[in-house]
Amino acid sequence: MTFAQRLDRIAGLTEARLATLVGANSQRSEDAGRVPTRLFEALRHATLGGGKRFRPFLVVESAALFGLSEAAALDTAAALECVHCYSLVHDDLPAMDNDTLRRGQPTVWKAFDEWTAILAGDALLTVAFETLSAPATHPNAEVRLALIAGLARAAGKDGMVGGQALDLEAERSAEAQAPTVREILHLQSLKTGALIRFACEAGAMLGEASPEERAALVRYGDAIGRAFQIADDLLDAEGCAETVGKAVSKDAAAGKATLVGLLGIADARAALAQAEQDAVAALAPFGARGDMLIEAARFVSRREH
Amino acid sequence: MTFAQRLDRIAGLTEARLATLVGANSQRSEDAGRVPTRLFEALRHATLGGGKRFRPFLVVESAALFGLSEAAALDTAAALECVHCYSLVHDDLPAMDNDTLRRGQPTVWKAFDEWTAILAGDALLTVAFETLSAPATHPNAEVRLALIAGLARAAGKDGMVGGQALDLEAERSAEAQAPTVREILHLQSLKTGALIRFACEAGAMLGEASPEERAALVRYGDAIGRAFQIADDLLDAEGCAETVGKAVSKDAAAGKATLVGLLGIADARAALAQAEQDAVAALAPFGARGDMLIEAARFVSRREH
Numbered sequence: 001m002t003f004a005q006r007l008d009r010i011a012g013l014t015e016a017r018l019a020t021l022v023g024a025n026s027q028r029s030e031d032a033g034r035v036p037t038r039l040f041e042a043l044r045h046a047t048l049g050g051g052k053r054f055r056p057f058l059v060v061e062s063a064a065l066f067g068l069s070e071a072a073a074l075d076t077a078a079a080l081e082c083v084h085c086y087s088l089v090h091d092d093l094p095a096m097d098n099d100t101l102r103r104g105q106p107t108v109w110k111a112f113d114e115w116t117a118i119l120a121g122d123a124l125l126t127v128a129f130e131t132l133s134a135p136a137t138h139p140n141a142e143v144r145l146a147l148i149a150g151l152a153r154a155a156g157k158d159g160m161v162g163g164q165a166l167d168l169e170a171e172r173s174a175e176a177q178a179p180t181v182r183e184i185l186h187l188q189s190l191k192t193g194a195l196i197r198f199a200c201e202a203g204a205m206l207g208e209a210s211p212e213e214r215a216a217l218v219r220y221g222d223a224i225g226r227a228f229q230i231a232d233d234l235l236d237a238e239g240c241a242e243t244v245g246k247a248v249s250k251d252a253a254a255g256k257a258t259l260v261g262l263l264g265i266a267d268a269r270a271a272l273a274q275a276e277q278d279a280v281a282a283l284a285p286f287g288a289r290g291d292m293l294i295e296a297a298r299f300v301s302r303r304e305h
Numbered sequence: 306m307t308f309a310q311r312l313d314r315i316a317g318l319t320e321a322r323l324a325t326l327v328g329a330n331s332q333r334s335e336d337a338g339r340v341p342t343r344l345f346e347a348l349r350h351a352t353l354g355g356g357k358r359f360r361p362f363l364v365v366e367s368a369a370l371f372g373l374s375e376a377a378a379l380d381t382a383a384a385l386e387c388v389h390c391y392s393l394v395h396d397d398l399p400a401m402d403n404d405t406l407r408r409g410q411p412t413v414w415k416a417f418d419e420w421t422a423i424l425a426g427d428a429l430l431t432v433a434f435e436t437l438s439a440p441a442t443h444p445n446a447e448v449r450l451a452l453i454a455g456l457a458r459a460a461g462k463d464g465m466v467g468g469q470a471l472d473l474e475a476e477r478s479a480e481a482q483a484p485t486v487r488e489i490l491h492l493q494s495l496k497t498g499a500l501i502r503f504a505c506e507a508g509a510m511l512g513e514a515s516p517e518e519r520a521a522l523v524r525y526g527d528a529i530g531r532a533f534q535i536a537d538d539l540l541d542a543e544g545c546a547e548t549v550g551k552a553v554s555k556d557a558a559a560g561k562a563t564l565v566g567l568l569g570i571a572d573a574r575a576a577l578a579q580a581e582q583d584a585v586a587a588l589a590p591f592g593a594r595g596d597m598l599i600e601a602a603r604f605v606s607r608r609e610h
Contacts (some may be wrong), residue, residue, distance in 0.1 A: 024462070036462075038474050116473075126461030
């Protein structure tokens with residue numbers, strides 16, 4: 001299978017799993033009253049019908065390095081995607097990035113309303129941890145706990161949420177000085193990097209890999225996360241809304257400091273090439289087994305939308 | 306120790322634990338950049354400096370039935386309190402209940418801003434699961450996983466968030482019919498009941514109690530949760546802002562259907578007495594060991610603020 005076929009296949013499997021995970025729990029008591037219909041519709045809107053499902057791909061393919069089947073990695077992959085989707089739902093809110101378009105569709109708050117979007121995000125984050133706690137995720141209890149601890153660190157105050165807060169603090173504080181390249185890299189390693197890094201590490205956790213193999217996947221995840229963000233910045237600076245599927249040049253319009261803004265397009269392209277090279281180098285210990293993840297690094301670095 | 310002294314003592318222990326849990330992780334990499342100061346201030350504002358800490362009390366005292374020390378139950382208690390605090394931070398948002406006062410202090414969005422409140426709530430929910438995953442919470446991995454699964458169910462789409470969504474859907478939908486008493490009871494058993502019920506069940510989980518003992522604590526938690534909500538409704542209908550410490554008569558002003566509104570004050574008081582009686586009856590299997598939890602049921606039913 002080519003990379004594009006694998007990405008597509010894992011996206012389909014993830015979508016099917018998400019559809020189950022975000023539904024109402026069927027083990028409700030018989031005297032249950034009304035179901036919050038609007039909330040459940042919003043959960044489906046937030047999670048289904050699109051997206052490359054790149055984080056699930058990374059989980060499944062990282063786990064495959066250790067001989068795990070797609071099925072054995074799928075719940076972890078779907079849990080991570082829930083966290084990614086929740087972060088998009090909350091980031092799109094008027095008080096945050098105020099976005100109305102996402103994957104060519106109205107954002108959750110636009111399609112529903114703000115309170116539904118706030119609650120849908122909260123519910124998705126909770127679903128992620130509920131999913132990871134279940135025996136179907138991995139037969140070894142210690143592995144499930146390590147996944148939960150790792151996801152919480154990657155997603156929370158010291159990870160993704162912390163990075164988002166840093167970004168907004170820098171953007172909206174009157175006193176804040178413009179961030180340096182180093183500070184932007186740090187911010188992005190939290191805001192988008194932490195979850196991507198964890199997707200790769202989760203594969204090693206599921207595969208009960210050696211510490212060395214796990215460290216190699218963290219390095220790979222770090223590099224591909226950097227590549228992902230730089231490529232995103234370049235697309236935002238150069239792209240058009242049609243191919244990107246969401247509003248573009250928003251960062252520049254918001255006066256947001258980006259790596260591309262500070263380095264210029266040529267140096268940003270060089271940093272992107274370096275990140276791609278780092279990602280490939282990190283996979284060396286896995287030999288030919290790492291080919292699909294190498295393809296992923298190339299895809300991220302060279303994508304045009 | 307009297308009940309008031311125990312409540313006070315556990316509140317103090319919980320507060321100290323929360324102060325650590327919501328701080329920045331000290332194991333940051335040496336090249337870490339800026340810390341999101343505003344986010345961390347908001348996390349402290351959201352969790353410290355007040356509150357009866359009733360859910361932590363229930364966790365610690367339920368665990369004590371099985372001989373567990375305060376220390377052995379404290380992390381679980383603090384994790385639950387994080388979820389409670391996150392729900393208040395998000396519920397207070399302008400798009401939700403639009404509250405500006407909480408425990409006599411400005412709410413998080415009022416003291417900071419909306420985006421900080423959204424992110425602080427997200428971070429607190431994540432802290433809860435990170436805390437429960439740690440070995441300090443309980444030496445038995447299966448117990449920690451059961452706590453995580455139980456908290457996620459109590460807090461998420463089929464629990465607290467689902468109840469909050471039901472409440473707002475009923476309030477804001479033009480087509481929605483006024484809810485019946487039965488529907489309000491169901492809604493409240495999710496919105497406020499699920500977390501209180503789980504606080505009691507968590508004590509049984511920590512104590513590795515028998516299924517019968519655990520079921521008894523779930524019944525107790527269900528009854529005390531009902532009592533808590535009816536008492537709250539009565540306070541809202543009868544109280545004044547000075548003793549309640551937050552805006553009152555908001556429910557009536559918002560046209561929100563409450564049990565007190567449907568039943569009238571006399572019948573609501575009778576339902577409250579019944580809930581108190583149910584709570585006491587559920588504790589029968591524990592004999593004199595249950596005295597402190599019986600005091601708690603009396604406190605909830607008879608509190609005046």
